[in-house]
Amino acid sequence: MVNYQFEIKLGQLLKSLSYALDIAENRYYGHSRRTAYIAHSIAAEMGLTEEVLTDVYYASLIHDIGMAGFLSNYSVIDIHYNEDLKKKHCDIGYRILDKLPFNDKVREYILYHHEDWQGNGSYKLRGDETPLGAQIIHIADYFELFFVRKYDEIHENYDINIIKKWIDVYRGKLFKDELCDVILEVIKKDKFYLDLKPENINQALDIIEPGKNTNINIHGLHNISEAFSILIDNKSRFTYEHSQGISQITSNFATYLGYNPLMIEKLTISANLHDIGKFVIPSSILEKPGKLTSKEFMVIKSHAYYTKLILRQVDGLEDIAEWAGNHHEKLNGKGYPERLNERTLTIEDQIIAFADIYQALTEHRPYRSGMEPKKAIAIMTNMAEEGYILKDLLPDFKQLVL
Known part of the structure; x- marks a missing residue:
């Protein structure tokens, strides 16, 4: 196997992906990141090992990853x-x-994070049959969602007695006694509330992040990008396998053009994630079969902006973020969201754009059949003549798909 010289921080990537989940349709902004902070605070107060701290933190950041896709229609x-x-x-x-490079503990924590102490959860695990990490995420998740968030909206200052009353309602029912005692210790620290503020939470997570030296290579990133491409495509029945199709075309095109193996992987990852910004777009707009209003179209266009915003949060993904976020830009400056042009757009940007255009034209949608390849290429030829896409790249693309 080729030894690719490429690594990124796993914690950074997960924080970026948790941001994507937190700004998704029907989600509460900051929920995953604040849950991760609360869960880490509990685990640290308990004196758990660095390995457990790291697993709890990682699992907390993406504990709601299963809410993406078709479940995004629910709050x-x-x-x-x-x-x-x-x-x-x-x-x-x-x-x-x-499908992702995590150990079994992280997977179990996510599977069982809604089990309660009395055994009334989805899998009917009772007491310590539920892994401790999952129990910690469970209490952190509920505390953020049903207390901290509501309390923020009503009160200027926290009152420990009010929190104690809230905790005692669920003590021995939803949550283990020991965890209730621990969270009551954690909340005595003023720093806890200050760190949870929206303006502070990202910096707070950077400071407390366990496993700072945990990196993933290009193969691990590829696997994560594939998993998220499935989630992205499953958000709408109109885009089923859209990102996966673009990924395949991009990989084949980059190979045909003679790129080295690392660049082919990076371009493929970019294609997998090019529509991650669509998490933000309401399904009612994504699935509208008729013509969009101007306001709706503005909302749709914002997905490319969010794609770049999400991916640029990770050191080492700068080029991948650019290629992914520029897939709707045009050489004549008539694209979006930045109105870039031939002076700033790269061949790599165009590779993703070509794949996106061709896939969109040829894939079947519930309201229309996909075009034949020759017709799609004819449309792309017209686009090239009008300066939208790179004319010099079209002959190679035709050789690939026809």
């Missing part, structure tokens, strides 16, 4: 109050992580 509250939806999103999250 966080809908899912927390519906046993069937709770089980589904835990199952989906567990299956997704099976």
Whole structure:
């Protein structure tokens, strides 16, 4: 196997992906990141090992990964109050992580993070049958969602007695006594509340992040990007396998053009993640079969902006973020969201754009059949003549797909 000289920080990547999950449709901004902070605070107060701290932190950041895809039509509250939806999103999250470079503990924490102490959860695990890490995420998740968030909206200052009353309602029922005692110790620190503020949470996570030296290579990143491409495509029945199709075309095209193996992998990853910004777009707009209003089109266009914003948060993904975020830019400056042009767009940007255009034209949608390849190429030829896409690249692309 080729030894690619490429590594990125896993913690940084997960924080970026948790941001994507937190800004998704029907989600609460900052929920995953604040849950991760609370869970880490509990685990640290308990004196757990660095390995456990790291696993709890990583699992907390993406504990709601199973809420993406088709479950994005439901709100966080809908899912927390519906046993069937709770089980589904835990199952989906567990299956997704099976494709990712995490150990079994992280997967178990996500699968069981809605089990309660009395054994009334989705899998009916009772007491310490539920892994401790999952128990920690469970109490952190509920505390953020049902206390901290509501309390923020009502009160200027926290009152420990009010928190104690809230905790005691669930003591020995939803949560283990020991965890209730620990969280009551954690909340005595003023720093705890200050770190949870929206303006502070990212910096706070950077400071406390366990496993700072944990890196992943290009293969691990590829696997994560593939898993997220499935989530992205599953958000709408109109885009089923869209990102995966673009990924395949991009890989084949980059290989045909003679790129080295590392560049082929990076371009393929970019293609997998090019539509990650669509997490933000309401399904009602994504799935609208008719013509979009101007306001709706503005919302749709924002997905490319969010794609770049999400991916640029990770050191080492700068070029991947650019290629992914520029897939709707045009050489004549008529694209979006930055109105870039031939002076700033690269061949790599165009490779992703070509794959995106061709895939969109040829894939089947519920409201229309996909075009034949020759017709799609004819449309792309017209686009090249009008300066939208790179004319010099078209002959190679035609050789690849026809």
